[in-house]
Amino acid sequence: MRNPTSFFARPIVILFLFFVLSPGAVTAFQQPSQEYTEYKGQVVNSQNNDALAGAYLSVQNTNISTVTNSDGEFSLKIPQNLKDVNVQVSFLGFQSRTIPLQFFQQDKVVIPLQESLEELNEVSIFTYTDPAALVHNMLETRGNNYFTDRTTMTAFYREAIKRGRKNVSLSEAVVKIHKQPYDSNSDDDIALVKARKTADYTRLDTVALKLRGGPYNPLSIDLMKNPTHIFNQRDLANFKFSFDNPTKIDEQYLYVVNFEELDKRMPWYYGKLFIDANTFSLVKASFNLNVDNRSAATDLFVQKKPGGTKVYPVEVKYDITYRQKDGRWYFGYGNTQLEFVVNWKRKLFNSRYKVNSELAVTNWEVNTEKVKRDDSFLSRRVIMNDDISGFADLSFWGENNIIEPDESIESAIDKIRDKLENN
Known part of the structure; x- marks a missing residue:
């Protein structure tokens, strides 16, 4: 008990x-700056275009990542010395996607994810x-x-x-x-x-x-x-x-x-x-x-x-x-x-x-x-x-x-x- x-x-x-x-008290500290590029877009459900809040975006082979907001929107800032990289997009219950950085350079980036439809109850790993x-x-x-x-x-x-x-x-x-x-x-x-x-x-x-x-x-x-x-x-x-x-x-x-x-x-x-x-x-x-x-x-x-x-x-x-x-x-x-x-x-x-x-x-x-x-x-x-x-x-x-x-x-x-x- x-x-x-x-x-x-x-x-x-x-x-x-x-x-x-x-009144406010604590002082904010500054980080040294470096050149970066900001990419914006939205992650949605491919079936109905509903926004996916909390989808995870990570730059492969780095530790850089972000998550989408309640509207499925994201902002991802990547140092300019990282050019030929891929971004992985994932969300619970959906199939992940790996997307080249060039894809994010277009206007109005929308990333649709497909739901995982596999009958998981039959998978022997469980x-x-x-x-x-x-x-x-x-x-x-x-x-x-x-x-x-x-x-x-x-x-x-x-x-x-x-x-x-x-x-x-x-x-x-x-x-x-x-x-x-x-x-x-x-x-x-x-x-x-x-x-x-x-x-x-x-x-x-x-x-x-x-x-x-x-x-x-x-x-x-x-x-x-x-x-x-x-x-x-x-x-x-x-x-x-x-x-x-x-x-x-x-x-x-x-x-x-x-x-x-x-x-x-x-x-x-x-x-x-x-x-x-x-x-x-x-x-x-x-x-x-x-x-x-x-x-x-x-x-x-x-x-x-x-x-x-x-x-x-x-x-x-x-x-x-x-x-x-x-x-x-x-x-x-x-x-x-x-x-x-x-x-x-x-x-x-x-x-x-x-x-x-x-x-x-x-x-x-x-x-x-x-x-x-x-x-x-x-x-x-x-x-x-x-x-x-x-x-x-x-x-x-x-x-x-x-x-x-x-x-x-x-x-x-x-x-x-x-x-x-x-x-």
């Missing part, structure tokens, strides 16, 4: 609700009949399947807060993740490279809702680095596991395992694990935290709130994706989505806020020496919209690969830029 005290000690996303707004035993093997072999070197990862982070359908706060940053080996208990660190932010607090009912932890939140759901955040080999009996229909990604066959926590007295986890059928590595996880127990969920997520209000989460979702290089897997993309309700004591209608934070690794290199901490390192208590400064023009990111803004975020950025110009 799970110990409630240990549950509430887990380092999961925490939100603040404040009356007082704080040998496990006990899903709990498979998950146990996944956890037991993580030291063999994931990076055992220190790595320094360049990543793009975006944090957006909406009230209803309107963006009220937006923070973006390029960061360096100093990733510790997967067989180590040492914590990962994050350093700021450059960042920008903005907020329209006139839409926040005089209450500023803020997210503590910034890019540490999507990084913390790296289940292979931090398995005890949800489960480990010793407490798998606290979960119910079952097989779902298998799938494919990048020509790799994947088990799909549903999991659900049995003890439902406190907020409890449920979701899907996508496990490689050859190496038993976790490739992707999508899961939720059930927050029907409003009192316990509020204690877990809300640290401060104004008097005369009730604040509680109504939806908590997480996604984590791993990438492979030379037979080893590493953190590639993390996303946390939370929806909160604020009920005012003397107001007829409540307010709903959505908080989305995502972190995508766009490049990395092995780091043989331990990195020394300096002023660019972020605290795990950082509140990005307080502790970074500035908002800038379209060329702000330079050579850094970022997640292309979706339509709603792009509209918010344009409005803010217009307001700054008019002032």
Whole structure:
């Protein structure tokens, strides 16, 4: 049985609700620039032209990569000294494509992917009949399947807060993740490279809702680095596991395992694990935290709130994706989505806020020496919209690969830029 005290000690996303707004503090650091070419386009389903959000694009024989936004759109910046290269495009449940760089030089690049229609239930590679035993093997072999070197990862982070359908706060940053080996208990660190932010607090009912932890939140759901955040080999009996229909990604066959926590007295986890059928590595996880127990969920997520209000989460979702290089897997993309309700004591209608934070690794290199901490390192208590400064023009990111803004975020950025110009 799970110990409630240990549950509430887990380092999961925490939100603040404040009356007082704080000024920016942290300085953004600049990277040396080099010549690059930016390629843009969209990845879609070949059957119906629907956008594929979260599709992965990687430049072969390099560690350069990016992901598509919610509209399936991407921006990929490649150094000009890389000319005769190919770009691999992949998405879960679809056939991957390898495309020469010349293809991206045309206008209005659209990349259609075909769904994998193979009857995977008949594939003989799926040998496990006990899903709990498979998950146990996944956890037991993580030291063999994931990076055992220190790595320094360049990543793009975006944090957006909406009230209803309107963006009220937006923070973006390029960061360096100093990733510790997967067989180590040492914590990962994050350093700021450059960042920008903005907020329209006139839409926040005089209450500023803020997210503590910034890019540490999507990084913390790296289940292979931090398995005890949800489960480990010793407490798998606290979960119910079952097989779902298998799938494919990048020509790799994947088990799909549903999991659900049995003890439902406190907020409890449920979701899907996508496990490689050859190496038993976790490739992707999508899961939720059930927050029907409003009192316990509020204690877990809300640290401060104004008097005369009730604040509680109504939806908590997480996604984590791993990438492979030379037979080893590493953190590639993390996303946390939370929806909160604020009920005012003397107001007829409540307010709903959505908080989305995502972190995508766009490049990395092995780091043989331990990195020394300096002023660019972020605290795990950082509140990005307080502790970074500035908002800038379209060329702000330079050579850094970022997640292309979706339509709603792009509209918010344009409005803010217009307001700054008019002032």
